[in-house]
């Protein structure tokens with residue numbers, strides 16, 4: 015079956031209690047929806063996959079992706095959703111390679127959106143609404159900032175997409191603006 019947005023949200027909440035992880039799911043959902051619309055693709059499907067991509071992370075961090083695949087299969091969710099979700103862990107926790115555009119976007123923006131999130135919280139406004147590509151770029155290049163964010167993955171992803179890092183950052187910011195309220199990044203603005 016192809017879960018709709020409501021079913022995906024329910025499933026995510028069944029396995030996740032952490033506010034940070036729920037917000038991360040909502041962030042990746044928002045960015046995926048934005049890219050889907052930009053490319054004229056299935057906005058709902060891309061969003062659902064973004065929303066549940068880290069489904070198992072709170073309860074089974076050691077079996078990240080593997081456990082998600084198991085849970086999704088148990089729920090009778092279609093294999094293409096499972097493939098897409100797992101491919102974000104390519105080379106990190108599984109060997110499912112991103113093949114579709116949807117998968118390449120997910121792979122690229124997962125960690126990048128985390129870095130942008132951290133950069134927004136450093137601003138006086140604590141908002142994504144007034145952040146610019148160049149200030150994200152500066153943080154990106156400072157390796158001490160959000161040190162856990164794997165820049166290599168992001169750059170590999172940009173290459174797969176045939177987009178520049180600047181372009182991907184700009185579109186990711188745009189996607190995060192569209193869900194700013196839900197992800198707690200409206201800040202003071």
Ligand SMILES: [Fe+2]
Pocket residue numbers: 067068071078102103
């Ligand atoms: Fe993940």
Ligand SMILES: [Fe+2]
Pocket residue numbers: 038042067068124125
């Ligand atoms: Fe993630």
